[in-house]
Amino acid sequence: MSTFQSDTYIVSEVRPSPNYDERQGGQPVDIILLHYTGMQSGEAALDRLCAADSKVSAHYVVFEDGRIVQCVPEEKRAWHAGVSYWAGETDINSRSIGIEIINPGHEFGYSDFPLRQVAAVISLCKSILARRGPFPPDRVLAHSDVAPTRKQDPGEKFPWALLHESGVGHWVRPAPPDLEGQTLKPGEQGEVVRRLQQALKSYGYNIEESGTYDEATRAVVTAFQRHFRPEHVDGIADASTVLTLRALIESRPRLAA
Numbered sequence: 001m002s003t004f005q006s007d008t009y010i011v012s013e014v015r016p017s018p019n020y021d022e023r024q025g026g027q028p029v030d031i032i033l034l035h036y037t038g039m040q041s042g043e044a045a046l047d048r049l050c051a052a053d054s055k056v057s058a059h060y061v062v063f064e065d066g067r068i069v070q071c072v073p074e075e076k077r078a079w080h081a082g083v084s085y086w087a088g089e090t091d092i093n094s095r096s097i098g099i100e101i102i103n104p105g106h107e108f109g110y111s112d113f114p115l116r117q118v119a120a121v122i123s124l125c126k127s128i129l130a131r132r133g134p135f136p137p138d139r140v141l142a143h144s145d146v147a148p149t150r151k152q153d154p155g156e157k158f159p160w161a162l163l164h165e166s167g168v169g170h171w172v173r174p175a176p177p178d179l180e181g182q183t184l185k186p187g188e189q190g191e192v193v194r195r196l197q198q199a200l201k202s203y204g205y206n207i208e209e210s211g212t213y214d215e216a217t218r219a220v221v222t223a224f225q226r227h228f229r230p231e232h233v234d235g236i237a238d239a240s241t242v243l244t245l246r247a248l249i250e251s252r253p254r255l256a257a
């Protein structure tokens with residue numbers, strides 16, 4: 001694998017990965033997908049993303065100290081999303097730029113993201129948006145948003161509010177978790193469940209409007225909470241979750257045509 005010129009000056013090192021191919025479908029690249037590495041050390045994670053037999057990669061890796069390493073040129077299709085879906089699109093790798101954020105993840109003692117690391121992620125996103133954008137703020141997403149039954153990353157500790165405050169991504173202040181009101185739980189059925197599913201689908205999530213609160217619904221609600229109501233993540237659509245979802249949809253940004 002030969003080296004290449006980094007796409008942005010804030011990259012401190014290029015470490016080429018062979019795990020990419022050509023973008024398909026001719027659609028615009030208008031998603032930024034955020035991950036955590038979920039391994040015990042950052043160097044081990046970077047080694048894996050650059051090892052041919054792993055078949056995984058990302059465009060960028062952001063370390064705890066804010067150091068940014070680029071592994072795949074932005075014009076290429078890095079292999080980070082896997083089987084995934086957002087707003088009708090299933091080839092998320094072709095539409096996105098993937099950023100791996102070093103963190104041990106839920107399996108190895110999930111830790112807070114240091115501010116220096118978050119600041120580096122924000123700078124990197126802003127660089128991508130400045131060079132390639134503008135694209136819709138609601139397309140800065142978590143891996144768990146596009147693969148809710150398989151993935152948890154970057155998880156509920158990731159400070160989406162701080163990104164939004166810095167002009168990256170779509171977010172609304174969540175309704176308080178202890179809000180009184182109707183709660184929908186796994187196993188429940190009916191029109192109100194179907195409306196919840198419809199709302200989640202309209203925002204972009206992959207969910208059937210079946211009217212039954214099944215395991216897949218629970219997974220999507222959990223992913224929604226990790227991103228948008230992180231104070232309490234349990235997969236149960238309480239009043240706060242539903243209200244936050246509604247506020248999110250109502251405030252959805254639209255780019256002028």
Ligand SMILES: [Zn+2]
Binds near residue numbers: 034035080143151153
């Ligand atoms: Zn991931």
